[in-house]
Amino acid sequence: MKRVNKYKKLFSVEDKIDLKQLKTNYRNLVKQWHPDKFQEGEESHIQAEIKSKEIIDGYHFLVSIAPETKAENLEAYTKTISESGIYDFQHKGNVLEVSFLDGTTYEYFGVNKALYIKLINSPKQNRFAKRNIFNSFLYRKSKKDMELQAV
Template identity: 65%
Template sequence: MKRINQYKKMFSVEKEIDLKELKKSYRNLVKEWHPDKFQDGDEKKEEAEVMSRQIIDGYHFLVSIAPETKEANKDAYTETTTNTGIEDFDLKGQVLEITFTDGSTYEYFGVQKPIFQKLINAPNRYRFAKRNIFNNYLYRKSKKDQEMA
């Protein structure tokens, strides 16, 4: 959640993510922090390279959790969460990564350790996840899954 708030702050996003406004903000930030604007050897150039990478990463991250993106991919997500089982899962911080048997991987944000413990100890992990995780947490298709495609 900290990462989401950090990126929202960077792009001046208040509550809901509007893709048009996000794109406009992204373009302005890229123009401002593009490394080619600075001379070689300048300290600002190195800072601009780091900032540029953060801007690109933040933009792609926010696009992946935007309501418009989620709505566009809702059918595939529903198909995955209703018709395939859980192959593997892992909690890193408050990000639960679930890999399904169809090969797709989704990240769920804000999952607390007690919920993860209940998932581990559940007699039917898929049913527990379907009732308590799939539609209760902010999610996005994992970067790992997108790299494999």
């Protein structure tokens, strides 16, 4: 959740993410922090490169968790969590990353260590995750694992 709040603060986003406003804020920030505006080799140029990478990463992250994006991908997400089993999962901080047998990977934010331990100890992990994690936490599709698709 730190990452979510950090990016929301960077883009001056209040509660709900509005893609149109997010895009406007993104463009303004990119103009402000573009490395070409600063002398190459100076400290300000290096800071601008770091800041612009953070802006780009933040934009893509916030777009992936926006309500419009989630609504567009709801059918595919529902199909994945209902028809595909869990291939692998890992927990870091309060983020649970779950890879499914269909090759998709989702990140779930706010999953604490106690719930993760319950998932590990559950005899039916997929069932436990369906009931307690998949529809209870903020999520985003993080990547597509091409190796799993080939299997």
